[in-house]
Amino acid sequence: MCGIVGLHLKDHSLHAQLGTLLSPMLEALTVRGPDSAGIALYGAEAPPDFLKYSLHSAEADLDWAALADTLAADSGTVSVTRQYGSVAIVTAAGPAEVFLNRLATTAPDVRVVGFGSAMEVYKDIGTPEQICARYDVADFAGYQGIGHTRLATESAVTTEHSHPFAPDADLGLVHNGSFSNHATLRRRLQDNGCHFDTDNDSEVAARYIADRLHRGDDLGDALRMVLKEFDGFFTLLVSTRTQFAVVRDAFACKPLVVAETAEYVAVASEYHALATLPGIEQAAVREPQPEEVHVWSR
Secondary structure, X not given: OOEEEEEEEOOHHHHHHHHHHHHHHHHOOHXXXXXXXXXXXXXXXXOOOEEEEEEEEOOOOOOHHHHHHHHHHHHOOEEEEEEEOOEEEEEEEOOHHHHHHHHHHHOOOEEEXXXXXXXXXXXXXXXXXXXXXXXXXXXOOOOEEEEEEEOOOOOOOOOOOOOOEEEEOOEEEEEEEEEOOHHHHHHHHHHOOOOOOOOOHHHHHHHHHHHHHHOOOOHHHHHHHHHHHOOEEEEEEEEOOOEEEEEEOOOOOOOOEEEEOOOEEEEEOOXXXXXXXXXXXXXXXXXXXXXXXXEEEO
């Protein structure tokens, strides 16, 4: 039931290979979830006072340049840096709230699947191989990435329901498992003003973590709160601009393998997804124990 992978590169000489290394890791787990797949990649940061927005349109061939010009007419520079038919990465100056409100008014059928200074998100219906090829993931240079291949069990197979969930700047989450009390936590977050895009239980965890970070928790503390408040069977991989973290529930029945060398930290639902990494034979390989929170920082 779903597969997750992640790669946190410590060695700067490997940054040019991020996409090349991460793509086969995700493709190796296709059998764990053929419905949809996605990846959050962290690389070159947007210029000062700019953010990158990962956009997905209901239209197959939206004129992204025209949309950028329309969005820029009100409040400054908006530019398209990558585009793939219904998907584009757009950079825009100013606060995220201003851009997001303007986009919702100007192009309500365009969805924001992620944003931040360093993160780009590509997710869609299809297998990992199809998604990685469709969005040229192998060509991406950067220092960190997380990926997911989904077997839908409790909500629709759509781009919006696929992972990663990225509810806040440079925050990404992928999840293997299910939460039994997500409806209760969703209502509580909604009562506090939180907006949801889907009925997916994983989105609840992502928005819960975002809320904890806004309240002042560091990522490790936020994940320890997940252990206290969420019921179910789950393994989570969560990334921010500077951190990379994993946690498993008290029963740890959803698999995860961690391989660490001086050059990288790599995680995957199954070891064979790590087998193509350089130096994997010398890596320290372990399985995180129940309720252990592991955080790596840049």
